[in-house]
Amino acid sequence: MPDERVDIAVVGGGITGLAAALHLTEAHARIAVFDAGLNAGSNANAGSLHVQLQSRFLRLYPDEAPNVEASLPLYLAATRTWIELDRWLGGVELAQKGGLMLAESDAQMAFLEKKAERESRKGLDVDILNRAELEEIAPWLGDHVVGAELCRDEGKLNPLLANEAARKLLKSSGVAIVPSQVHALEPVPDGIRVSTDAGDCIAEHAILATSWGTRALAAGLGVRIPVSWEPLHMNITEPGDYIMEHLVQHAEQPITLKQFQSGQIVIGGGWAAKFDPAVGTPEVLKASLLGNVALAAHLAPGIAHLRLMRTWAGLNTTADGKSIIGPLPGTPRVIAAVPGDAGYTLGPIVGQAAANLALGNEQQFDLMPYTPARFS
Amino acid sequence: MTDTVKFHFDGEELSLPAGLSLAAALTTAGIRGFREGPNGATRGMFCGMGVCQECLVEVDGNPNQRACMTKVASGLSVRTQSARPALVASPQISSNPLVEKPDILVVGGGAGGLSAAAEAARHGAQVLLLDERATSGGQFYKQPAAGFALLDKQQSDGAALLDDALQSGARLLDETEIWGAFAGPEIHATRRGQAVIVRPRVLIVATGAYEQPRLVPGWELPGVMTTGAAQTLWRSYRTLPGGRVAVFGNGPLNLQVADELRSGGAEVLLVAEAAPAPWTRPGAAVAMSAASPGLARDGLSTLMRLRRGGVPVHFKTVLSRVETADGGLRATTDGAGGEVVVDAVCMNYGFQPQNEILRLLGADFIYEERRGQLICQRSDECETTVGGVFAVGDCCGMGGAPAARVEGQIAGCAAAAKVLGQQAMYNRGANLRLRQHRAFQSALWRVFEADSQDYADIAQETLVCRCESVTKGDIDGPSQEPGVEIGGVKRATRVGMGRCQGRYCSHVLAKHMALAQGRSVDERAYFAPRVPIKPVPIASVLAAQEALEADDA
Numbered sequence: 001m002p003d004e005r006v007d008i009a010v011v012g013g014g015i016t017g018l019a020a021a022l023h024l025t026e027a028h029a030r031i032a033v034f035d036a037g038l039n040a041g042s043n044a045n046a047g048s049l050h051v052q053l054q055s056r057f058l059r060l061y062p063d064e065a066p067n068v069e070a071s072l073p074l075y076l077a078a079t080r081t082w083i084e085l086d087r088w089l090g091g092v093e094l095a096q097k098g099g100l101m102l103a104e105s106d107a108q109m110a111f112l113e114k115k116a117e118r119e120s121r122k123g124l125d126v127d128i129l130n131r132a133e134l135e136e137i138a139p140w141l142g143d144h145v146v147g148a149e150l151c152r153d154e155g156k157l158n159p160l161l162a163n164e165a166a167r168k169l170l171k172s173s174g175v176a177i178v179p180s181q182v183h184a185l186e187p188v189p190d191g192i193r194v195s196t197d198a199g200d201c202i203a204e205h206a207i208l209a210t211s212w213g214t215r216a217l218a219a220g221l222g223v224r225i226p227v228s229w230e231p232l233h234m235n236i237t238e239p240g241d242y243i244m245e246h247l248v249q250h251a252e253q254p255i256t257l258k259q260f261q262s263g264q265i266v267i268g269g270g271w272a273a274k275f276d277p278a279v280g281t282p283e284v285l286k287a288s289l290l291g292n293v294a295l296a297a298h299l300a301p302g303i304a305h306l307r308l309m310r311t312w313a314g315l316n317t318t319a320d321g322k323s324i325i326g327p328l329p330g331t332p333r334v335i336a337a338v339p340g341d342a343g344y345t346l347g348p349i350v351g352q353a354a355a356n357l358a359l360g361n362e363q364q365f366d367l368m369p370y371t372p373a374r375f376s
Numbered sequence: 377m378t379d380t381v382k383f384h385f386d387g388e389e390l391s392l393p394a395g396l397s398l399a400a401a402l403t404t405a406g407i408r409g410f411r412e413g414p415n416g417a418t419r420g421m422f423c424g425m426g427v428c429q430e431c432l433v434e435v436d437g438n439p440n441q442r443a444c445m446t447k448v449a450s451g452l453s454v455r456t457q458s459a460r461p462a463l464v465a466s467p468q469i470s471s472n473p474l475v476e477k478p479d480i481l482v483v484g485g486g487a488g489g490l491s492a493a494a495e496a497a498r499h500g501a502q503v504l505l506l507d508e509r510a511t512s513g514g515q516f517y518k519q520p521a522a523g524f525a526l527l528d529k530q531q532s533d534g535a536a537l538l539d540d541a542l543q544s545g546a547r548l549l550d551e552t553e554i555w556g557a558f559a560g561p562e563i564h565a566t567r568r569g570q571a572v573i574v575r576p577r578v579l580i581v582a583t584g585a586y587e588q589p590r591l592v593p594g595w596e597l598p599g600v601m602t603t604g605a606a607q608t609l610w611r612s613y614r615t616l617p618g619g620r621v622a623v624f625g626n627g628p629l630n631l632q633v634a635d636e637l638r639s640g641g642a643e644v645l646l647v648a649e650a651a652p653a654p655w656t657r658p659g660a661a662v663a664m665s666a667a668s669p670g671l672a673r674d675g676l677s678t679l680m681r682l683r684r685g686g687v688p689v690h691f692k693t694v695l696s697r698v699e700t701a702d703g704g705l706r707a708t709t710d711g712a713g714g715e716v717v718v719d720a721v722c723m724n725y726g727f728q729p730q731n732e733i734l735r736l737l738g739a740d741f742i743y744e745e746r747r748g749q750l751i752c753q754r755s756d757e758c759e760t761t762v763g764g765v766f767a768v769g770d771c772c773g774m775g776g777a778p779a780a781r782v783e784g785q786i787a788g789c790a791a792a793a794k795v796l797g798q799q800a801m802y803n804r805g806a807n808l809r810l811r812q813h814r815a816f817q818s819a820l821w822r823v824f825e826a827d828s829q830d831y832a833d834i835a836q837e838t839l840v841c842r843c844e845s846v847t848k849g850d851i852d853g854p855s856q857e858p859g860v861e862i863g864g865v866k867r868a869t870r871v872g873m874g875r876c877q878g879r880y881c882s883h884v885l886a887k888h889m890a891l892a893q894g895r896s897v898d899e900r901a902y903f904a905p906r907v908p909i910k911p912v913p914i915a916s917v918l919a920a921q922e923a924l925e926a927d928d929a
Contacts, residue, residue, distance in 0.1 A: 037859055043867055140463065164868045179859025238440065238875060238911055241462045263460035284907060286558040290921035297918040302463040304918065307440055307911035309875060 006032045008358045009194045009203035011182045011217070014042035015159075015344055016337050017209035018166040019085065019351030020358075025173045027359050032201055033170070034194070036181040038280060041211055041343050044314020045159040046234050046268040048247050048256050049082060050342040051075045052099060052119055052126065052151035055111075056254045056270045057321070057341065064321030070369065071322050072122035074346065077365060079153055081349040089165035092157050093261045099154025099247035100129075100138060102145050102299060108251035112149040125152040140243050140302045154247050156258045159344060182210075184220050185334055192333045205358040209337045209351060211317035214324070218336070223328045224375045227338055230316040231275035232268065233288035235296075237306045239263030248299070255295050265303055267296045273313030282313035317343055325353050325370040336372045379523070383452040395523035398443035398454060399424065399431050400613035408598035410443055411457035414845035420598030422842075424605025425515065426508055426553070427586045427730075429843070429875035429911065430596075432457045437464060440911070444605070445551075447510065447521075473571035473923035478504040479795040481563060481576035482546070482788075483554060483733060486514020487534075488769030488780035489582030490541040495788025496580070497544035501795050504574065505541065506552040506565060511612070512538050515584055515604060516777035518611045527611060537781070555912035557733040561765060564920055566912060571919035573927070578764050578791045581734055582784065585727035585770035586879060590624070591834050594698030595723075596842045599705050603724035607633045616642045618719025622707050624695035625724040626650040626826045628675055631689070633722065635678045638685050645716040647682060648693040648709050650725070650826035654679075656691075660822035667816035688713070692826075695723060697835075725829065728883055729771045735905035737762050743897040747821070748828055748887060749773055750899060756807075757790035757800060758783050766791055776820075779813035782806050831888040841881045843874020855889055862889055862903060875911055878903045 008024055010017045013035025024031045051072070058065050079096065086094035103109045109128070116126045127150045134141060134148050167177065180197035187193075191202045208214050212229040219225075244259035249269065256269035271288035289311055297304045319340035328334045337354035339346030356363055379394035385407060392401045399421045402410065409418035411432045421431035424444050431443040433454050439461030443454075482493040485507030493505040505512075513519035517534020526532045542548060552572055556564030561579045565572040587602040589595050599618065603625055606617040610633075621642045623634040626649065634647045654661050654675075665672040682689055690713045697708040701717045708715040726747065734752050735741070739760040741750040751773035758766045766787040769780030786806050793800035834840070836849035846869050854860065854868035862885055865871060871885065872878030886901040895901070 037861060037864060043863075160867050160870070167868075176858075179857075237914065239460045240439075241460050243463055281904060286556070286562070286907075289556075289907060290917060290924065293914055293917040294921035297914045304915040305438060305440075305464065305913055307875075307913050308908055308917060309911045310873065310877070311906055311908070 004201050006030045006201055006203045007205070009034065009192070009201060009206045010209060011194065011206060012040070012209035012211070012213070013167070013177045014040040014209060014211065015045075015163065015166070015347035016211075016339055016351040017207070018163070018170065019348040020207050020209055020337060020355040021170055021175060022088070022166060023352050023355035024358065025170065025175055027355070029359065031175060032203070033175060033177045034180055034182050034196055035177050037179050039282070039315050041315050041317060042159065042163055042347065044234065044312060045344040046256065046258075046266045047157050047159045047260070048258065048342070048345070049079055049094075049096065049155040049157060050099070050345045051079060051124060051153040052101060052149065053115055054249065054342070055101065055251050059252075061318070061321065067321030068341065069118060069122065072119060072124060074323065074349065074365065075342070076123060076153055078346045078349040079155065081352060082157065082345070085162075085348045086157065089162060089169060092162040092165055094155060094157040095245070096153070096155035097245040098150050098152040099249065100134075100148040100150055101249045101251055102141070102148045103251045104144050104146060106146070109147050112147070112251050116149050119151070126150065127152075138244070138246060140300055142299055142301050145299065156247050158260055182217065185217055185331075187331055187333065192331075204333065206334045207337050207354045207358060208334060209354070211338060211343060212315065214336060214338050218328060218372070221328055221331045221334060223330065223372065225324060225336060225338070225372055226375055227317050227319045227324070227340065229275060230318050231273035231282040231313055232316050233271040233273045233284060233292060233311065233313050234266065234268040235289065235293055235308055235311045236267070237265045237303065238309045240265065240303070240306050243302070244300075250295075250299065253295055255292065255299070257296055257300065264309070265306065267292055275313075275315060282315055284311050284313050316341075323350050323370050324372050325350055325367050326357065326372050329373045329376050381448055381450040383448060383450060383454060385454045386456055392448065394448070395521045396448050396613045396615065397521070398433060398435070398446045398448050400609050400615040401448040402443060403609060403617060404615050409456070410598070412459045413596075414459070417596070417845070418598055419596065421601055421605060423586060423602050424608045425586065426910075427876060427879055434461060444608075445508070473573065473919045474567070475923055475927050476504055476572070476574045478502050478574065478576050480504070480578045480580060480791050481506065481574050482580045482582060483563065484514070484582035484584055484769075484771070485509065485512030485548065486582060486584050486769065486780065487516050487537070487777035488584070488784040489514070489580070490537050491781045491784030492580045492582055492768055492788035492791070493546035493548075494541040494544040495785045496792040497546040499789060499792035499796065501792040503546035504576070505546050505548045506554060506563070506572070506574070507548065507550050508553050510551050512548060512550065514777070518608060521612045524612070524614055531611065553910060553912075554733065555908040555910055555916075557736040557907070557909065559737070561737060563733075566916040569915075571916050571923055573920055573923055577795050578766065580766040580768060580787050580791055581771055582768045582780070583730040583733060583771040585729050585774055587724045588726045588728050589723055589880065590695050590725045590829050591838050591840060591848075591884065592695050592697050593835050593838050594705075596839050597698055597700060597705060599719060600698050600721045600723070603630050603633045603722040606637065606720060606722040610636055610640050614640070616640055617722065619643060620645055620704065620718040621720045621722060622646040622648075622716050622718045623722045624648045624707070624709075626726055627724060627824050628820065629724050630722070631675070631678050631682065634687060635681050638682065638687055644682070644685075644687045645718055646707070646709070646713050647687055647689040648695065648713045649689065649691050650694050651691060651824045653691040654823050657823055660819055664816060664819035664823055667812060667819055671816065695721070727770065727774050728879070729773055731771050732905060732909040734760060734765070734767055734771065735899065736907065736909070737765055739765065739767070741899040743899070744773060745897070747774065748883060750902070758787035759790065764794070776813060776817045779810060779817060782810040782813060786810070831884065831891070840884060841871040841874060841878075843876050844870040846871040851885070855885070856892065862886060862901060865889070866903060872903050877910070
């Protein structure tokens with residue numbers, strides 16, 4: 001157990017909590033970081049830097065589309081935060097070459113054209129490419145791809161490097177991550193009591209960077225935060241020649257396709273996995289493996305001779321299409337920091353905002369739309 | 377084997393005997409580095425049995441072909457594989473995937489699998505057997521490749537067993553590589569570019585074991601291989617791993633292979649056995665003779681032949697380092713053996729069960745500390761804790777080929793009874809024979825008992841994960857983080873993330889971390905089981921998906 005009294009307790013050691021902790025440490029706050037070591041979404045993340053509206057969300061959660069659309073400026077700002085973090089961490093293979101959303105029919109092209117118009121109004125750098133233009137930048141695509149939307153703000157990075165570099169940097173600043181589960185938060189006269197496996201600590205403020213786990217911890221304080229886990233499937237191939245610069249998605253099908261600097265190709269994009277909290281680790285589903293990999297081979301026939309090397313599953317967190325950032329109603333010392341949806345993209349900016357709140361610093365953007373009070 | 381084949385390696389024409397694997401052919405030509413590995417290093421064949429993925433070459437423009445599992449053919453253009461091979465348009469995917477629904481599927485064509493298949497088929501069940509090799513028989517009976525004669529009794533026994541299985545009515549699909557196991561059970565495999573999906577009523581897993589190295593600096597160098605890999609070169613392809621050889625390890629296989637290579641014409645410069653000499657353990661030696669006088673006598677005569685052949689055999693001696701030296705590899709021991717310069721360094725420091733299918737299907741295991749391996753929990757009839765899934769032989773924990781044969785008979789009979797709705801009626805002598813084989817095996821282990829490699833003694837620069845080039849020094853910090861689990865060390869260092877799927881580092885790390893954290897080892901201490909069991913071409917996954925869509929419709 002660290003000091004029994006700290007300025008700020010950060011609950012959760014994923015990318016959001018790590019980013020918050022780095023900012024707090026830089027401001028010389030005395031902090032404690034707790035991480036249960038299990039199922040953090042960041043540990044399973046595939047490294048997409050999302051900006052454009054993901055067709056997956058529009059299709060699966062149409063009610064949330066207006067919220068996602070309203071958040072587009074936050075996504076833009078989040079990529080800038082990542083570029084700073086990449087520098088701060090000494091390079092985590094961040095590349096911002098843009099993202100392609102592919103169309104295989106005129107109807108899909110029409111959908112992308114409309115989407116691009118909406119996104120352009122929100123300040124995104126987007127373009128519609130026909131097949132010939134696409135050929136110039138992604139000659140490896142299958143013949144049936146008729147065009148794509150290019151969003152130049154999108155990119156990719158290596159999440160394993162980023163997580164590890166952030167932990168190392170924190171450690172070198174003297175902050176050890178306490179490997180324990182936080183069970184409850186409780187207001188006490190001069191702070192917040194954080195109860196953990198490793199004992200309790202009292203903090204001036206607590207930051208809840210606990211993704212879907214925020215629901216239970218907030219409920220303990222009588223606050224409703226309707227976040228839930230979404231188990232997702234991912235695949236990675238052995239290395240091949242580096243040909244894919246872009247993050248690749250599809251106008252109608254769930255897929256993300258990208259190549260790491262190692263030459264390995266990561267295939268993901270929202271195929272379901274299985275999660276039973278009693279088992280503790282999300283498990284891979286056969287149908288997702290077959291479907292997801294088959295779709296990748298269909299879109300990029302050139303990768304078909306590469307061998308699939310590993311699959312894994314992780315937990316994404318969904319809310320209402322918007323991040324949840326701010327003091328909990330009734331317990332303002334506890335600050336929610338739940339990026340939601342594209343959690344890894346949004347994690348650093350959300351973590352930084354939560355750190356600024358705890359430190360009483362000025363914010364870089366208006367937090368009102370993201371207040372946890374919206375669920376009360 | 378008078379035929380020769382001509383093929384090209386990196387543009388140079390080679391003319392070699394027909395029937396060889398690519399690995400054997402290249403070894404014959406004195407070529408040991410097959411692919412460009414991490415950081416520009418060269419890698420070559422290590423396991424010789426399709427597990428380690430180190431012998432990848434590019435064949436006719438297709439990268440990622442295992443030289444040890446690929447047959448040489450006239451006109452092939454073989455190239456050293458680059459670290460990041462070009463993404464070429466894929467070869468035509470077979471539009472005709474194979475979907476099979478036998479009563480019983482047996483996975484693995486070794487001692488256990490062949491006898492299980494034969495027994496089940498004789499009882500009237502419809503049996504399909506899948507084997508990854510072109511010639512079945514498994515690692516113990518290791519059969520000669522087509523065109524080579526049987527070498528000795530061990531091979532002719534294996535040939536008889538294989539023949540018996542083929543006569544029984546069981547169908548055998550060779551060269552079938554399994555990559556997926558899912559609930560059902562449903563097994564996914566690929567065979568010469570074709571997707572194979574099997575949905576049996578009952579599954580018998582007989583996937584055997586693979587060899588365990590000693591982690592020493594230089595174990596990743598081309599020319600360093602498992603003792604079994606050297607044995608396959610010789611017994612299946614009449615190829616010597618090199619003119620000058622040294623053999624290191626623990627257990628009788630090393631002595632046997634050293635003697636075989638010597639008789640084949642290799643200059644065996646050193647044999648180093650980790651255990652003390654058998655005669656210093658008279659109690660165990662007597663027990664071993666009592667359990668099987670013939671096998672014990674064979675062992676002793678092997679040792680005598682080595683001595684007579686002038687091969688230095690050192691006991692209580694282990695390999696401590698391998699380096700490249702002028703014209704070969706310098707292997708250094710920790711003691712009496714000193715150092716030798718050879719062309720091939722062979723080592724076998726025990727085995728690990730190939731239990732990937734069983735772990736994926738959720739079978740229960742316990743950890744056996746003395747041998748450092750997971751033991752699959754089974755009923756007397758060899759049924760695992762997953763209903764309808766049987767397991768026999770070394771994949772359940774090492775028991776040796778004779779025991780695997782008897783287990784195969786018991787499981788084959790029980791599985792047939794299950795699918796035919798009958799009472800299992802196996803030969804009552806089977807249980808007795810199984811007890812005798814196990815008594816022999818246990819005495820054999822007492823004779824060869826030696827301390828396993830202590831993690832603390834591994835040099836910092838040693839690769840623990842050869843696929844990703846992760847050294848012990850890289851792992852030290854992350855594995856000592858408070859409360860860290862094996863998956864956390866994997867993510868922090870990339871240990872176990874490579875093509876071999878953690879087969880050589882998982883058990884080492886599981887044990888080390890449990891000891892360091894004061895826990896006992898269990899199944900969850902290992903990397904989580906995940907498909908694919910072995911890397912699988914994306915084209916095959918695509919074909920499987922299309923086949924299942926059609927089959928389920």
